Amino acid sequence: FGIKGGAAQLTSSLSGGNQQKVCIAKALESEPDVVVLDEPTKGIDVGARLNIYQIVRGLIERRKAVVVVTSEAEEALALCNRVLVLRDGVIAGEFVSKTSTTDDLTRTALGGEVQ
Incomplete structure (x- = not known):
């Protein structure tokens, strides 16, 4: 997921983009067939935004249904x-x-x- 920080680091101490990627990673842990993302890139930097776009495209390639609210x-x-x-x-x-x-x-x- 391209999360920058160590495994022992608290999510709350990460940047906004990395916090967002942690939330997405947790949601995808159960391998859902349908994923709903509400404002997935709001308030994050361009690099994190592109990384989240890659994650979404990867889900689509794996034939998951993705609903994006933006x-x-x-x-x-x-x-x-x-x-x-x-x-x-x-x-x-x-x-x-x-x-x-x-x-x-x-x-x-x-x-x-x-x-």
């Missing part, structure tokens, strides 16, 4: 095959990552029309 359009498009945009608790739009843009997602989230 407020970042770029992250949704980078990690997901299909993106659902919610507005006021209702699905406002559904997108295929390969053919969609961050503008499409943002415009839908804000209530505008996708062009």
Whole structure:
């Protein structure tokens, strides 16, 4: 998982990105078929973000279902095959990552029309 720190080090003394990776590692210990990640890269540095992206892609390659909840359009498009945009608790739009843009997602989230 690329966690920087020793085995005896307390999780609370790690950086935010490494704490996030410890949480993901613990969740994956039971080998779940479905993984839900809520804002998996919020508040972490670019290096840790890329490492978490690699972990998610590895799960997908192992045929695990991964649900990513994120407020970042770029992250949704980078990690997901299909993106659902919610507005006021209702699905406002559904997108295929390969053919969609961050503008499409943002415009839908804000209530505008996708062009």
